[in-house]
Amino acid sequence: xxxxxxxxxxxxxxxxxxxxxxxxxxxxxxxxxxxxxxxxxxxxxxxxxxxxxxxxxxxxxxxxxxxxxxxxxxxxxxxxxxxxxxxxxxxxxxxxxxxxxxxxxxxxxxxxxxxxxxxxxxxxxxxxxxxxxxxxxxxxxxxxxxxxxxxxxxxxxxxxxxxxxxxxxxxxxxxxxxxxxxxxxxxxxxxxxxxxxxxxxxxxxxxxxxxxxxxxxxxxxxxx
Numbered sequence: 001x002x003x004x005x006x007x008x009x010x011x012x013x014x015x016x017x018x019x020x021x022x023x024x025x026x027x028x029x030x031x032x033x034x035x036x037x038x039x040x041x042x043x044x045x046x047x048x049x050x051x052x053x054x055x056x057x058x059x060x061x062x063x064x065x066x067x068x069x070x071x072x073x074x075x076x077x078x079x080x081x082x083x084x085x086x087x088x089x090x091x092x093x094x095x096x097x098x099x100x101x102x103x104x105x106x107x108x109x110x111x112x113x114x115x116x117x118x119x120x121x122x123x124x125x126x127x128x129x130x131x132x133x134x135x136x137x138x139x140x141x142x143x144x145x146x147x148x149x150x151x152x153x154x155x156x157x158x159x160x161x162x163x164x165x166x167x168x169x170x171x172x173x174x175x176x177x178x179x180x181x182x183x184x185x186x187x188x189x190x191x192x193x194x195x196x197x198x199x200x201x202x203x204x205x206x207x208x209x210x211x212x213x214x215x216x217x218x219x220x221x222x223x224x
Contacts, residue, residue, distance in 0.1 A: 005205070012045055017034070024042070024167075025042050026159030026163065027061045027065060028157045036168055036191070038170075039168075043065075044081050044082070046062045047093050047094060050093070051092075052089060052090065059093075059151055060151040065158045066097060068155070069164065070101055070107075072174045074174075074180060075104070079107075079109050082094040083110075088119070091114040093144060094114075096142035098111035099111055099139075099142035126145065170183065170184045170187040173186050173187040181210050185215075186214060189218045195215070196215075198211070
């Protein structure tokens with residue numbers, strides 16, 4: 001059977017597994033961490049938890065994480081995941097994030113993930129909160145209306161890049177090599193040198209060709 005590339009996880013992260021994955025990418029929640037969870041899978045799942053299940057604690061920490069670590073996100077893959085998602089609210093959130101982080105040109109295509117009318121974060125009490133506190137400046141001019149103070153900003157809820165690099169192997173490789181499939185593949189081989197090219201590609205959602213070249217290069221340097 002030939003290799004078929006998959007860009008989305010077979011099973012979405014939910015419940016306790018999601019909390020453990022959030023801890024694994026450096027967010028401060030009370031749970032045992034999953035070691036080296038896929039970063040984009042975890043970010044998308046966190047946005048679903050926040051936007052579809054109204055978990056504003058998760059959404060708050062997600063926003064702080066993105067402010068600190070967005071430079072090391074695989075923007076191409078995250079954009080594909082967002083574009084394919086059925087929820088307009090989830091797409092509106094990521095479109096709003098792309099507007100907020102507009103200096104990062106890698107996110108330009110994500111800004112177009114949602115093009116409908118502005119959506120409200122809150123199902124009730126929206127106008128009251130806006131009159132009392134105004135709009136969260138991070139979302140001004142974007143597709144999502146969020147009252148100030150609803151999504152708190154606390155840097156202490158998220159590990160620093162240096163701290164996360166010590167904890168998460170793929171994040172460390174992304175700092176070294178750039179946020180790419182290649183970096184994730186290199187980190188995966190550091191953890192399991194016996195991975196075949198096809199297994200490596202499936203594990204990291206990359207192409208077989210990239211995995212084959214990374215496997216060759218990794219074996220060459222480690223053999224040397």
